[in-house]
Amino acid sequence: MDAILENLPLYWEGLLRTLFLSTVSGVIALVLGTLLAAARVSPVAALRGFSMTYVEVLRNTPLTIAFFFAAIVLPRLGVTFDQFEVAAIIALSAYTAAFIAEAVRSGVNSVPVGQAEAARSIGMKFSQVLSLIILPQALRTVIPPLINILIALVKNSSVAGAFFVLELFGYGRQLANAYGDQVLAVLLGVAFFYLLLTVPLGILASTVERKVAISR
Amino acid sequence: MSSVLYDVPGPKARRVSLIGSVVGSLLILGLLAWIIMTLAQQGIFEGRRWAIFTRADVWSLLGNGIGATLSAAALAAVIAFPLGLMLCLLRISDLAVIRIPIRVVLEFLRGMPVVLMMFFVLLVFGTNAFIAVVAGLVLYNAAVFSEIIRAGIQSLPKGQREAGLTVGLTSFQSRMIIELPQAVRRMMPSLVAQLVVLLKDTSLGYIVAYGELLRAVQVMADFLGPAFLFPIFFVAAAIYIAINICVSRIAVWIERRGTKKAAGGVAKAEPEPIEAAVP
Numbered sequence: 001m002d003a004i005l006e007n008l009p010l011y012w013e014g015l016l017r018t019l020f021l022s023t024v025s026g027v028i029a030l031v032l033g034t035l036l037a038a039a040r041v042s043p044v045a046a047l048r049g050f051s052m053t054y055v056e057v058l059r060n061t062p063l064t065i066a067f068f069f070a071a072i073v074l075p076r077l078g079v080t081f082d083q084f085e086v087a088a089i090i091a092l093s094a095y096t097a098a099f100i101a102e103a104v105r106s107g108v109n110s111v112p113v114g115q116a117e118a119a120r121s122i123g124m125k126f127s128q129v130l131s132l133i134i135l136p137q138a139l140r141t142v143i144p145p146l147i148n149i150l151i152a153l154v155k156n157s158s159v160a161g162a163f164f165v166l167e168l169f170g171y172g173r174q175l176a177n178a179y180g181d182q183v184l185a186v187l188l189g190v191a192f193f194y195l196l197l198t199v200p201l202g203i204l205a206s207t208v209e210r211k212v213a214i215s216r
Numbered sequence: 217m218s219s220v221l222y223d224v225p226g227p228k229a230r231r232v233s234l235i236g237s238v239v240g241s242l243l244i245l246g247l248l249a250w251i252i253m254t255l256a257q258q259g260i261f262e263g264r265r266w267a268i269f270t271r272a273d274v275w276s277l278l279g280n281g282i283g284a285t286l287s288a289a290a291l292a293a294v295i296a297f298p299l300g301l302m303l304c305l306l307r308i309s310d311l312a313v314i315r316i317p318i319r320v321v322l323e324f325l326r327g328m329p330v331v332l333m334m335f336f337v338l339l340v341f342g343t344n345a346f347i348a349v350v351a352g353l354v355l356y357n358a359a360v361f362s363e364i365i366r367a368g369i370q371s372l373p374k375g376q377r378e379a380g381l382t383v384g385l386t387s388f389q390s391r392m393i394i395e396l397p398q399a400v401r402r403m404m405p406s407l408v409a410q411l412v413v414l415l416k417d418t419s420l421g422y423i424v425a426y427g428e429l430l431r432a433v434q435v436m437a438d439f440l441g442p443a444f445l446f447p448i449f450f451v452a453a454a455i456y457i458a459i460n461i462c463v464s465r466i467a468v469w470i471e472r473r474g475t476k477k478a479a480g481g482v483a484k485a486e487p488e489p490i491e492a493a494v495p
Contacts, residue, residue, distance in 0.1 A: 043222050043233050046240030060412070060460035062419035064430055065453050073449050076442055077258055108221075116220040126222040134221065151327075158329035162423040169332060176339055183339045191328055191336075198327035 003182040004189040007175055014168035015193050021085065021157045021167060022197075025092035026150050032093065033100025034139075038130055040105050051101065058098035063159050066091040071163040088160035096153050103145045107138035140212055147205035154197050168193055255446075265447050268440065278452060281432030285456075288346065288428065289415045292353035296414070297407075299354065300361025305391060307366055325359035331420045338424050345426035349418065357414050364406045368399030405471035412463045419456070429456055 004011070039051040058066075070087040074080075081087050111134050119133040139146075161169030172190035176183050225233055255261065268274050306318045325333075334352030337343055343351070372395055380390030400407070422430040433452045437445040 041219065041221055043219070043225060043229070044236040044240060045233070046237040046244070050240065050244055056461065056464075057457060060416070060457050060464055061453070062416040062430075062456060062460070064419035064422050065456060068422070068430060068433075068449065069453070073446060076445055077255065077260075113220045120220075120223060129221055155327075155329040158331050159420065159423070162331070169329065169335075172332070173335070176335070187332070187336045187340065190332060191324075194329060194332065195324065195327045199323065202323070202327065 001182075001185055003175060003179040003186050007171075010171050010175065011168070011189060011193055014166065014171035014190075015196070017085075017165070017167040018154065018157050018169075018194075019197065021088055021092065021160060021165070022150070022154045025089050025096060025157070026153055028089070028093035029096035029100050029153070030146075032097035034104055034135070036097060036101035037104035037108060038135070040101065041108055041130070043126055055098045055101050058095055059102065061095065063091070063095050063156055064162075066095045067159050067163045084160075084164040088157070088163065088165045092153065092157060092160070095156070096149060099149050099152075100146065103142045103149060104135075104138060107140075107142035108134055110141050111137045143212055144205050144209040147201060147208065151198050151201045151205070154201070155194065158194075259443075260446055265443055268444055268447065269451065274436065274448075277432050277436055278429070278448075278455070281427065281429035281452070282455065282459075284346075284426065284432075285415075285418045285421075285428040286459075288349045288353070288421060288426070289418045292350045292357065292418075293411055293414055295350070296354045296357040297361055299358040301365060301396065303358055303362035304365040304369070305388075305396075307362060308369065308391075310387060322359045322362060325355055326363070328356070330356045330417050331423050334420060334424045345421065345424050348424050349421040349426045349428075352420070353414055353417055356417075357410065360410055360413075361407065364403050364410065365396070365399050367406075368403035369395050371402065372398055405467055408463070408467035408470055412460055412467060415463060416460060 036051045036054060039047040040055070042048060067088070070091040071084060074087065115133055115137065116129055119129045124132070157167060158169035161167055161171075161173060166174070168190055172187060175186045179186055223229070259265070303318060303322065306314050307322060309315045309318075330352050333355050334348045337351040338345065338348035341348075369391075376394055376398065377390055380394040381387070385393065418428055419430055421428045422434070425431065427435075429452050433445075433448050436448050440448075
């Protein structure tokens with residue numbers, strides 16, 4: 001217990017960095033994922049193909065490989081970062097974007113056909129159909145799965161701890177080494193702080209699920 | 217290719233789309249060319265860097281890595297599935313004394329990064345890396361399997377359980393004989409999708425120093441020198457991704473087959489493809 005109380009500032013710093021990594025990568029992944037989903041349903045074949053390949057490859061890439069690439073292989077190739085956070089954000093957002101693209105695409109598919117037909121029949125172009133009619137409805141239906149993906153993102157950010165970023169898990173590893181006799185307490189402390197982030201998000205997901213559910 | 221999102225393209229739209237395709241492809245090709253140029257400047261494509269793949273020991277190390285990855289994944293899946301079934305039965309027990317603690321435990325396990333669990337087992341129980349990896353994977357995936365099967369049981373029509381109880385089955389018999397088989401079949405796509413996640417998560421073993429594929433890459437790069445990092449990493453990543461894509465394809469195939477046969481013939485199967493896709 002002492003180990004936790006003495007190192008509360010470190011835990012706090014770790015929590016903030018985890019939060020920072022998750023938020024920045026989450027925002028980038030949301031934008032990138034939505035663009036990929038739009039490309040996936042667009043009339044231009046090259047965009048469709050690109051989006052499909054990206055999603056298929058990234059979804060089947062273990063996150064650790066993405067991290068290994070961004071943090072260890074890229075610097076050897078001459079792409080260096082001042083901080084390893086940048087590598088972590090690249091890996092996390094590229095990986096998460098693939099899942100967000102899939103979720104948004106299934107949201108697009110869940111919008112009734114009549115919506116798009118109505119929009120087209122009043123003369124809207126593809127870009128208008130998508131941005132004014134389909135996406136607003138699609139995003140609404142996929143909010144709960146998106147929150148689940150963000151929860152997974154928070155948990156996934158722990159991999160950054162093994163690639164030179166001192167976030168919650170990174171500090172946990174350090175403290176576990178420093179306090180060999182109190183490993184249990186140190187790691188339960190880390191677990192507690194992760195739950196502090198993931199449990200409220202989970203509750204938010206189920207609340208939102210009930211609130212935004214559109215009865216069709 | 218026709219879609220409800222846009223009109224069947226006329227001659228003008230087809231021309232615009234063709235131009236878009238060509239420009240898009242050129243952009244992507246240009247990006248690839250730029251990457252390859254940059255790599256070539258680093259000397260990545262020198263023959264000697266790739267010549268290591270003619271050596272048998274490189275392949276045997278890679279093979280060991282793949283073996284370690286697959287064996288951890290297989291063992292974890294074999295243990296996690298029955299455990300998940302059991303947890304699911306406890307989670308929906310009629311007795312609140314059993315139901316509520318199990319629920320708390322499941323929420324705890326699902327809210328935790330897998331790598332933290334592996335690390336926990338490794339340090340607190342002082343096991344070897346293989347057991348830590350398997351235990352971490354089992355704990356997390358059993359919780360997820362349990363939630364998937366629970367969703368399957370709850371999606372069954374109420375009449376199934378009522379009929380079971382009416383013909384004199386006990387609550388447990390009804391769960392085992394009537395509900396579980398239907399629930400598992402209904403949730404097959406999600407379960408297989410979760411297997412892909414499990415397989416991917418074995419790569420976290422790298423972090424707890426388990427000798428899986430990525431660790432083998434690191435070891436070889438340290439041994440042979442940094443010049444060989446990229447070729448080895450490239451080949452290993454390609455193997456990993458190829459294995460995962462194969463398993464994902466099986467999941468898609470099962471999903472198609474499942475919807476065709478309408479999972480047990482009751483109601484329409486709604487295997488939440490979105491939920492299943494959570495990384």
